[in-house]
Amino acid sequence: EPEVTQTPSHQVTQMGQEVILRCVPISNHLYFYWYRQILGQKVEFLVSFYNNEISEKSEIFDDQFSVERPDGSNFTLKIRSTKLEDSAMYFCASRAGTYGYTFGSGTRLTVV
């Protein structure tokens, strides 16, 4: 069964550093998403991406965040200057049509 692949599975970074979280969505999917889950809390929407541009973003997705689909297969989330409160599990997801969301297994980001 097709999968959404995320790398790395765990990243530790120092506060103020830039991080790039990588995702390879399912190849025929058109809609791409990033969500995050702070430990013990609910899964929160960050951003959706369609047709090579952001279609919707949440209040969390401020100027420190950016997304890119550089080569037609990868989908990346960049955090420019990480803060302690950015520590969370970040999930990438993709979907083809109306339903059928597929999530990756997540990247655990720890900011120290």
Place this chain on the structure above:
Amino acid sequence: GEDVEQSLFLSVREGDSSVINCTYTDSSSTYLYWYKQEPGAGLQLLTYIFSNMDMKQDQRLTVLLNKKDKHLSLRIADTQTGDSAIYFCAESLTDSWGKLQFGAGTQVVVTP
């Protein structure tokens, strides 16, 4: 506002049925989902229901939808220890690009 509510904890004995409840807010949600998350793992889609359905059965899983009360439930028959996990209810919001709004999750603990 947009808030999906779930009870936080459920303890069930092995072999019994589990029922996890959820209330959602968007009366025009198109799809409602149940996801399972095991410790340290990603989000596994268990099942979904289209909003024009009242019930959906998939092996041990039964989803009931009451649109009038905006109430969704997931019944797991013959609960096994491998069913111990956090279960998230999510709604697909109609006024967005497929953004999912998640509940806080229900921790299900199955005891022998």
